[in-house]
Amino acid sequence: MHTLSEENYLKCIYRLWQDKGQKITPTAIAESLGNNPASVVDMIRKLTDKQLIAYDKKKGVELTSQGQKDATLIVRRHRLWEVFLLEKLGYHWDEIHDIAEELEHIKDATLADRLDKFLGFPEYDPHGDPIPKANGKMAKRFSTTLADVKAGGSCRVVAVKDTTSQFLQYLQKLDINIGTNIQLIEKIPFDNSLVISINGAEHKTVSQKFGESLLIDI
Amino acid sequence: MHTLSEENYLKCIYRLWQDKGQKITPTAIAESLGNNPASVVDMIRKLTDKQLIAYDKKKGVELTSQGQKDATLIVRRHRLWEVFLLEKLGYHWDEIHDIAEELEHIKDATLADRLDKFLGFPEYDPHGDPIPKANGKMAKRFSTTLADVKAGGSCRVVAVKDTTSQFLQYLQKLDINIGTNIQLIEKIPFDNSLVISINGAEHKTVSQKFGESLLIDI
DNA sequence: AAATAAAGTTAGTCTTGTCTAATTTTATTA
DNA sequence: TAATAAAATTAGACAAGACTAACTTTATTT
Numbered sequence: 396m397h398t399l400s401e402e403n404y405l406k407c408i409y410r411l412w413q414d415k416g417q418k419i420t421p422t423a424i425a426e427s428l429g430n431n432p433a434s435v436v437d438m439i440r441k442l443t444d445k446q447l448i449a450y451d452k453k454k455g456v457e458l459t460s461q462g463q464k465d466a467t468l469i470v471r472r473h474r475l476w477e478v479f480l481l482e483k484l485g486y487h488w489d490e491i492h493d494i495a496e497e498l499e500h501i502k503d504a505t506l507a508d509r510l511d512k513f514l515g516f517p518e519y520d521p522h523g524d525p526i527p528k529a530n531g532k533m534a535k536r537f538s539t540t541l542a543d544v545k546a547g548g549s550c551r552v553v554a555v556k557d558t559t560s561q562f563l564q565y566l567q568k569l570d571i572n573i574g575t576n577i578q579l580i581e582k583i584p585f586d587n588s589l590v591i592s593i594n595g596a597e598h599k600t601v602s603q604k605f606g607e608s609l610l611i612d613i
Numbered sequence: 614m615h616t617l618s619e620e621n622y623l624k625c626i627y628r629l630w631q632d633k634g635q636k637i638t639p640t641a642i643a644e645s646l647g648n649n650p651a652s653v654v655d656m657i658r659k660l661t662d663k664q665l666i667a668y669d670k671k672k673g674v675e676l677t678s679q680g681q682k683d684a685t686l687i688v689r690r691h692r693l694w695e696v697f698l699l700e701k702l703g704y705h706w707d708e709i710h711d712i713a714e715e716l717e718h719i720k721d722a723t724l725a726d727r728l729d730k731f732l733g734f735p736e737y738d739p740h741g742d743p744i745p746k747a748n749g750k751m752a753k754r755f756s757t758t759l760a761d762v763k764a765g766g767s768c769r770v771v772a773v774k775d776t777t778s779q780f781l782q783y784l785q786k787l788d789i790n791i792g793t794n795i796q797l798i799e800k801i802p803f804d805n806s807l808v809i810s811i812n813g814a815e816h817k818t819v820s821q822k823f824g825e826s827l828l829i830d831i
Numbered sequence: 832a833a834a835t836a837a838a839g840t841t842a843g844t845c846t847t848g849t850c851t852a853a854t855t856t857t858a859t860t861a
Numbered sequence: 862t863a864a865t866a867a868a869a870t871t872a873g874a875c876a877a878g879a880c881t882a883a884c885t886t887t888a889t890t891t
Contacts, residue, residue: 398877398878400877400878400879420838420839421838421839421840422837422838422839430878430879430880431879431880431881432838432839432840433839433840433841433842433879433880433881433882434878434879434880435839436839436840436841437877437878437879438878441877441878452839452886452887483731484724484727484728484731485727486727493721494719494721494724497718497719497720498716498719500715501712501715501716502715503711503712506702506712509702509703509704510702513701513702616847616848618847618848618849638868638869639868639869639870640867640868640869648848648849648850649849649850649851650868650869650870651849651850651851651852651869651870651871651872652848652849652850653869654869654870654871655847655848655849656848659847659848670856670857670869
């Protein structure tokens with residue numbers, strides 16, 4: 396299989412490809428990984444030799460079908476482990492990413508499928524990203540946010556859009572978790588602030604930015 | 614923390630120390646890891662600098678108290694993951710070791726403790742080895758084997774002493790797992806073969822060597 | 832279109848962890 | 862105890878994956 400570095404590059408390229416569908420340049424990869432562009436050029440050569448990517452100055456970096464397959468599997472493992480860490484081991488949202496970043500590289504042919512089954516074949520990870528199925532297919536990303544809810548409506552938190560620890564710790568403080576019910580009491584027209592009630596508790600006000608970062612199911 | 618290699622050396626030294634309590638030489642470590650003695654000498658220097666071991670030509674390699682602590686934690690993680698893989702993901706005995714070998718290096722301050730709790734604080738791993746507690750303490754290894762059972766007696770399989778895939782696959786074939794009940798029907802004096810009944814099924818004959826490899830609880 | 836800025840690339844270096852080959856030290860045996 | 866074998870060590874090399882510095886190519890701006 397691939398080395399740890401190779402897998403990280405693959406995953407990065409996959410993410411850039413999903414995010415924007417734009418041309419993927421060595422510089423973009425370097426920035427995304429926090430590496431030097433020169434190092435990226437080395438790895439591009441290596442991954443090209445392994446037929447996982449194709450690189451053309453005009454088109455930028457593209458994943459081959461094998462590269463897509465391999466990258467999808469890494470993402471699948473990452474997101475499954477995130478579910479495991481949150482649901483089974485009781486970690487908080489802001490702690491799971493880094494650990495899953497390590498766990499995703501554990502190599503075993505049946506591990507992902509067994510974990511998937513053990514977790515009850517979850518569709519989404521705690522960040523609202525769909526978990527690729529064993530065949531590589533996956534659902535669409537959650538897209539409705541708290542900011543889309545109409546005043547008077549209520550909803551259930553399913554995931555977060557922003558995964559910075561600042562946001563996740565703020566959620567912690569507000570006692571908002573996956574499954575938490577939120578009622579939208581009022582929208583302040585001035586700045587689109589949201590007055591909400593968390594699990595029926597007292598009213599609190601949060602910003603528009605906050606509302607747009609919380610993925611919900613109505 | 615430590616690199617993957619450092620951790621593997623630590624674990625190896627810990628194992629050699631537990632196994633025999635004899636002088637641990639560079640050559641012994643090299644053989645155990647399948648490495649070149651020259652490489653071992655390099656790593657001995659590195660671990661000595663990190664104050665994890667002490668090396669004296671007369672006394673051989675010894676773990677410092679910090680080294681013992683760190684090694685114990687790695688062993689704890691390894692054994693806990695083995696329990697997880699077997700009990701939760703349905704792997705077989707002969708598959709879990711190699712995967713746990715990777716999982717044991719996942720670095721997170723609370724992971725082992727959370728996993729321990731999730732698994733219900735198991736005392737032993739599927740190979741009968743005691744799982745070190747968070748404080749470093751651990752129970753004694755299981756020591757009664759099927760060969761110690763008297764004719765007419767019955768027992769419950771708790772672990773295996775031999776972890777070669779040949780043995781583990783043989784168990785598989787005989788449908789023997791952890792918790793399986795075995796009655797000892799007869800001991801053949803000629804070669805100490807054992808006539809047994811597995812979960813009350815028809816009689817089967819196994820060798821003395823087999824009996825000595827199966828750890829049981831009476 | 833020339834000047835300048837940005838992106839991409841090459842060459843060479845460093846660290847980690849391994850190796851081989853050669854040498855030194857320690858143990859064993861005739 | 863001298864000769865020989867085994868173990869330990871040193872020196873030097875190599876691959877992976879990162880880096881810096883310098884150079885080239887491509888884009889942008891005036």
